[in-house]
Amino acid sequence: MKGIKVAVFAGAMLAASAGIASAETTLKIGLAEDPDILDPTLARTFVGRIVFASLCDKLFDITPDLKIVGQLATGYKWVDDNKGLVITLRTGVQFQDGEPMNAAAVKYSLNRHLTMQGSTRKGEIASVQSIDVVDDHTVKLTLSAPFSPLLAALADRAGMIVSPKAAEALGDKFGTAPVCAGPYKFVERVAQDRIVVAKFDNYWDKGKVHVDKIVFQPIPDNAVRVANLRSGGLDFIERVAPTDLAQIKGDGKLKVTTIGEIGYQGITVNVDNGPQSKNPLGQNARIRQALSLSIDRAALNQAIFNGEYIPGNQWVGPSNPYYAKGLPVPQRDIAKAKALLKEAGVEHPSFTLMVPNNTEAQQVGQIVQSMAAEAGFDIKLQATEFASSLKLATEGQMQAFQIGWSGRVDPDGNIYNFVACGAPLNDGHYCNADVDKELKAARAIDDPAERLKHYTAAAEILLKDLPIIYLYHRQWIYAYNTKVEGFTPYPDGLIRPQGLMLK
């Protein structure tokens, strides 16, 4: 009788432990926005890339210190005077539908990015003329001209490889049920509510995937996102506002991790885009220099962001390998600013600064207005809703526009399209042949030291002309439950699930 009782008890314990062992772990991540289309070819938002980090592996990835490493690729080689890129692919990789990831799939995906109607990736890899399958695990990209930023582009959405079978079946509706080669497979999406992904059991690097399911929940309001984290409704949140840090750090159940972004925040000046550029700020570089010198970037950072962000003066942050160290962030110098204005013959320049109508941006605008006033500037602030401000900026219906950029891994992605003559994001219509020459030269070589020389030469001109007055770089601030372990922040702001664990 006693033996039977022991056996029953042992059986019950075994069943219970099996239940515990098989309990599914779910990580709930709060996003600051609702992602757009989950199709790497058509996707247009930063927040979508956070979800892609779980769904779609890329040919390359970055390390936290911005080095490019293989992900679906194991290596690469520049050939034909840098007009050819041979990529060696990882073997044994499957898509989430069981199809093999191979050279044919890479060719298919890259061609899809280049040719699909409405592709937002086309411009990123426009230098690619053709893709050839060398063998089952080797592709060769032939370029129209040397273009070193291509590797960084392939470390982002343009390098995401989709299942050709799924893409053919779904066409431009691929985003409703994406199939890639990432650590998690798509389960469901309810717009503005949740995106659910589940562990892909045949992921090539499955040893690093410990969480069974991830639920992404878009919660745009900062305070609500933090409240959800504190109440346990979420396990992890991104883009925490610096002003919320105190309450999070005071909560023993939560942890905070930060890393500097690869983007920037600044003021774009209209120097030659229509009649609105015909004002002292737009026409005279000395006035723009005076404006830059009148701003105390450190004080601005302290006042609005509790010192959490990073003052800046270039398109990359001070710790970036492509930062021109010989041109550091200027200290505020009102006397020099006034002297420059006097030299320019306009001691009280007046202009309108278009500012996005969110709290943070308006605070920055107000501080800039107040600081610049001490040097003699009369700045009028025009709070404008974002979609309207984009149109006004592209049409030149602004004198100065406070806007940032989320940043790209390669420095080219942070500068070329903004200052090159006729470039699509060059709202101020700045154009300087010498700057173009340096930026184009930097694109054509892959030696980092040589590229830095060109970027430094460009910086020397740009920091005199100041078509963009850089102000600061944000920190990506993540907050999460103490039961979350293994999180590594990256400067691109993406949440990579590899290594994440729930205690």
Place this chain on the structure above:
Amino acid sequence: MLTYLIRRIAIIIPTLFFVSIIIFGLQQLLPGDPALALAGEERDPQVIAFLRHKYHLDEPLPVRYELWLGGVLRGDLGESIRINKPVLDLVLEKLPVTAELAGMAILVALFIGIPAGVISAVKNGTFIDYGANVFALWGLSTPNFWLGFLLILLFSVDLGVLPASGFVPPGEDLGKNLATLVMPAFVLGNAIAAVMMRHTRSAMLQVLSADYVRTARAKGLEERTVVLKHGLRNALIPVVTLGALEFGQLLSGAVLTEQVFTIPGFGKLIVDAVFNRDYAVVQGVVLCTATAYIVLNLCADIAYFLVNPRLRA
């Protein structure tokens, strides 16, 4: 009654046609370029041109209206440019959420507002009446988003008894579904309860001073029977109208409440669509809510007939 119903239903079609013109026209007044807003931060000129062409943003306004209206008549409300999903799918996804939230809010309003109004009228001029009026004023004055935040801090963060935000479909887990809607329903219902209480009180005061109520009392009926059976039934008429109108308004999406509690309903959908210039979504959702509002008004009128026998004559 049948003639009245047929007449009312016949008016719906030209009303909706007129509403569609207003919706379409007003949207065009929004500043900004939708193709530019939706092309992403890279603002690739080829993508912008593609979006303009695909969604007929390069066509003249009358042509765009005709294309849109033609689609609506075929049951095609267009597609969200932002997430590449049919608007009809989005509406069918969000409507049950908003309908449930609106229904719960109205229930909260009814359970609080009507009894408070009746008691306030019966105890007219007493401390109870003043208290109810203060409650009404508080309900009307309290900003929804502020109350919502306070409730989240108290019940979710401090006490941990209710989820801070989100929505669980009732089919998935009814308990969690109700838990996610308790706070937002209270926030919304609280404000409507205040209005309902005031209307009920006014209507009851009027009814309780009527001759037939005096007659009922003179006949020796219990006060409870006089108030509830004879008084409230007639006083409910304006409250029914109010309830239907408020429900219709809630269906258009309680924007702030849905933002605070992250309820994926119409309100959130419309706000995001406006900011993203996702025209088809705004047009489709507003048209649906306008239709719902018109139908609810019709239901309110039918309810009149049922509640008031004099109208049936």
